[in-house]
Amino acid sequence: MKKLTRDPTTDTDRSPGDDRSLDRQKARKDAKCCAKTSKHAVGCHD
Amino acid sequence: MKPSAHNLFARVPGKEVWLIANPLYGTADLLSREEAAAYKARTFEDDGPWARRGYLVDPDEEAERFNAAYLAFLKEREQEELQLFYAPTYACELDCRYCYQDGYRAAEAAPPEVLASFFRYVDQTFGNRRKYLTLFGGEPLLKGDASRRTVARFLASAAKRGLETAVVTNGYRVSDYLDILRGARIREIQVTLDGLRAVHDARRPLKDGGGTFDRIVAGVDQLLAHDIPVNLRVVVDRENIDQLPKLAELAADRGWTAHAGFKTQIGRNYELHHCSRSPEALFDRLSLAAHLAALIEELPTFKAFHAPAFHFARHLGETGAMPAPVFDACPGAKTEWAFDYTGRIYSCTATVGKLDEALGTFHPEVRLDDDRVFEWQDRDVLAIDACRDCGARLVCGGGCGAVAKNRQGSLLAPDCRPVAEIGALGAPVYLPLDEGDDSKKNPPPPPTRGCSIK
Numbered sequence: 001m002k003k004l005t006r007d008p009t010t011d012t013d014r015s016p017g018d019d020r021s022l023d024r025q026k027a028r029k030d031a032k033c034c035a036k037t038s039k040h041a042v043g044c045h046d
Numbered sequence: 047m048k049p050s051a052h053n054l055f056a057r058v059p060g061k062e063v064w065l066i067a068n069p070l071y072g073t074a075d076l077l078s079r080e081e082a083a084a085y086k087a088r089t090f091e092d093d094g095p096w097a098r099r100g101y102l103v104d105p106d107e108e109a110e111r112f113n114a115a116y117l118a119f120l121k122e123r124e125q126e127e128l129q130l131f132y133a134p135t136y137a138c139e140l141d142c143r144y145c146y147q148d149g150y151r152a153a154e155a156a157p158p159e160v161l162a163s164f165f166r167y168v169d170q171t172f173g174n175r176r177k178y179l180t181l182f183g184g185e186p187l188l189k190g191d192a193s194r195r196t197v198a199r200f201l202a203s204a205a206k207r208g209l210e211t212a213v214v215t216n217g218y219r220v221s222d223y224l225d226i227l228r229g230a231r232i233r234e235i236q237v238t239l240d241g242l243r244a245v246h247d248a249r250r251p252l253k254d255g256g257g258t259f260d261r262i263v264a265g266v267d268q269l270l271a272h273d274i275p276v277n278l279r280v281v282v283d284r285e286n287i288d289q290l291p292k293l294a295e296l297a298a299d300r301g302w303t304a305h306a307g308f309k310t311q312i313g314r315n316y317e318l319h320h321c322s323r324s325p326e327a328l329f330d331r332l333s334l335a336a337h338l339a340a341l342i343e344e345l346p347t348f349k350a351f352h353a354p355a356f357h358f359a360r361h362l363g364e365t366g367a368m369p370a371p372v373f374d375a376c377p378g379a380k381t382e383w384a385f386d387y388t389g390r391i392y393s394c395t396a397t398v399g400k401l402d403e404a405l406g407t408f409h410p411e412v413r414l415d416d417d418r419v420f421e422w423q424d425r426d427v428l429a430i431d432a433c434r435d436c437g438a439r440l441v442c443g444g445g446c447g448a449v450a451k452n453r454q455g456s457l458l459a460p461d462c463r464p465v466a467e468i469g470a471l472g473a474p475v476y477l478p479l480d481e482g483d484d485s486k487k488n489p490p491p492p493p494t495r496g497c498s499i500k
Contacts (some may be wrong), residue, residue: 001077001081001095001099002478002480003075004067004076004366005074005075005362005366005367005368006072006366007098007099008071008099008100
């Protein structure tokens with residue numbers, strides 16, 4: 001193998017406080033919440 | 047351990063080299079024939095290089111990484127700069143052979159109140175977001191005082207808010223607008239040249255048949271002379287692909303290529319809303335990429351005029367890293383919106399002006415169809431069933447929503463891209479390949495035929 005990139009990190013980059021057990025459904029739900037309110041883009045995550 | 051669901055694997059055409067990449071793990075490697083055979087035979091060791099490089103994974107760990115990457119993608123998109131298009135008209139003086147808007151009606155100019163309503167809507171809806179505006183059409187730079195007044199008012203209103211404006215124009219009347227453009231906050235002017243004079247004028251003539259090439263070239267000269275950035279677009283198919291090296295030469299001779307404010311894009315002529323008059327002339331994505339790779343192999347200096355992305359290959363070669371995973375390639379109604387002089391709101395430039403695609407209005411009253419907006423905003427590779435088991439999904443991102451809808455009748459359908467194969471075509475252009483065997487070079491795929499628009 002001829003490496004073109006570094007090896008992957010053993011963990012994913014996340015900010016402190018991110019929910020490490022977050023599953024896909026939760027992620028989708030968050031996305032939908034954002035989408036639903038985005039016509040009032042300001043305050044989507046309030 | 048099992049092979050990652052996100053491995054991209056393809057032979058570099060004409061070479062004894064294979065490319066493997068994984069956008070989720072951010073890795074890419076070149077493989078020998080023996081290594082490629084081992085990969086295809088799935089003869090892996092759990093603690094060997096395949097696992098260290100993220101091509102052989104623990105499915106649970108991969109699922110967790112996928113979720114984290116998805117959240118990171120969503121979070122990053124919330125910070126992305128919005129692009130807000132405004133079409134002051136659908137009229138145009140040109141009769142381009144492949145125009146996708148040729149069935150649009152071009153009504154009289156809008157009253158000034160519509161523009162005021164547009165900026166009020168921008169202030170109220172996108173107030174705190176980073177954004178820039180783009181004048182679109184139709185053709186925004188038309189002949190006459192009424193059009194000049196509209197453009198001047200638009201640019202002044204944008205500047206008052208500290209917003210930059212891009213202009214997508216056929217370039218025919220750039221010179222007539224130079225006085226207005228010089229004093230404005232212009233991000234770039236996109237103009238289109240499809241070849242040297244004879245070819246360009248045959249593809250993009252005036253409605254009366256007259257040529258447009260000379261005025262457009264003069265306009266680009268003038269824009270760059272005033273340090274107004276130019277994005278030169280070339281719309282290509284099999285009938286003008288041979289013009290690319292000639293345009294590169296023209297750009298170099300006129301000093302465009304050397305100007306810091308000059309860049310290019312190659313647009314593929316394709317069927318968006320209706321069938322092409324010359325379907326046999328159209329490239330599919332892979333065949334266009336093959337032609338561009340062959341062109342650069344023959345003429346390496348072409349890259350100074352245009353350096354194709356080949357999906358992830360250019361980024362990989364330039365940075366030594368894979369691009370971040372793309373869970374959604376469609377910006378429509380997310381980071382892109384389009385508005386027109388009738389007061390309607392649309393998802394993007396592919397839908398703007400199609401009445402049945404309107405998502406609402408900003409004039410005379412503000413009204414959005416929440417359900418239709420949600421359809422667009424819901425679309426990503428998790429929502430599209432057909433993307434669920436596709437290894438290419440984190441580069442392809444599900445493709446264009448408007449194309450998917452036109453071809454398959456649903457926004458929640460994919461507009462697939464052969465990303466591994468296109469990435470491999472870009473490998474000789476951007477990646478450090480060892481000398482390989484050129485004797486079995488693959489010819490470009492045959493042309494696509496027939497229309498896929500429903």
